[in-house]
Amino acid sequence: EAQVTQNPRYLITVTGKKLTVTCSQNMNHEYMSWYRQDPGLGLRQIYYSMNVEVTDKGDVPEGYKVSRKEKRNFPLILESPSPNQTSLYFCASSPRQQPSYEQYFGPGTRLTVT
Amino acid sequence: AQSVTQLGSHVSVSEGALVLLRCNYSSSVPPYLFWYVQYPNQGLQLLLKYTSAATLVKGINGFEAEFKKSETSFHLTKPSAHMSDAAEYFCAVTRNNAGNMLTFGGGTRLMVKP
Numbered sequence: 001e002a003q004v005t006q007n008p009r010y011l012i013t014v015t016g017k018k019l020t021v022t023c024s025q026n027m028n029h030e031y032m033s034w035y036r037q038d039p040g041l042g043l044r045q046i047y048y049s050m051n052v053e054v055t056d057k058g059d060v061p062e063g064y065k066v067s068r069k070e071k072r073n074f075p076l077i078l079e080s081p082s083p084n085q086t087s088l089y090f091c092a093s094s095p096r097q098q099p100s101y102e103q104y105f106g107p108g109t110r111l112t113v114t
Numbered sequence: 115a116q117s118v119t120q121l122g123s124h125v126s127v128s129e130g131a132l133v134l135l136r137c138n139y140s141s142s143v144p145p146y147l148f149w150y151v152q153y154p155n156q157g158l159q160l161l162l163k164y165t166s167a168a169t170l171v172k173g174i175n176g177f178e179a180e181f182k183k184s185e186t187s188f189h190l191t192k193p194s195a196h197m198s199d200a201a202e203y204f205c206a207v208t209r210n211n212a213g214n215m216l217t218f219g220g221g222t223r224l225m226v227k228p
Contacts (some may be wrong), residue, residue, distance in 0.1 A: 004157070040123060042204055042218035058215070090157055098144045099166040099208035103216065105157035
């Protein structure tokens, strides 16, 4: 089944404790992206990647890191999480970096930082 | 810069009634527009997209949207609401020359009363 998977689905952590949220897609998509969803704000893009070893900042990159060493994986790293990073996170992928292509979303990771 | 406004963060309709979810966008170039739906505890799923082929776009589950350039709108409609339509709906627009980087609206939660 073609899909985007994220792990973990739920995570509660404490301020400053490094964490990684994994994202993997099995559709051979070039483009991958991370979003955070907050009430009333919709989804805001954190980072995106146009292909292996090519990443760039989105609208809200502060406090996050990413890497794209393999085409299928695009992990999101929070080196020192803070409470304002409590949010619902989505990974997405798309066949190409073309504006008409839809993005395919993972199921989400709900992160709570205390 | 592109932006998306969804009028009404919550919309309530009776089962069988017309569904109308409003989306207005700003874009300095012809846009690509999307409607995504998010069911509880799930990721986003594409409902439909406008890519300039036709102004009236039909999507899944009986939804459709009409692109009106003069009104900069892309409202989502469904003639008869079903209980299973209860979800959050997001309108999104691609950005200037930025591939498939999306700007999302704040979302509209649709409630369907029996």
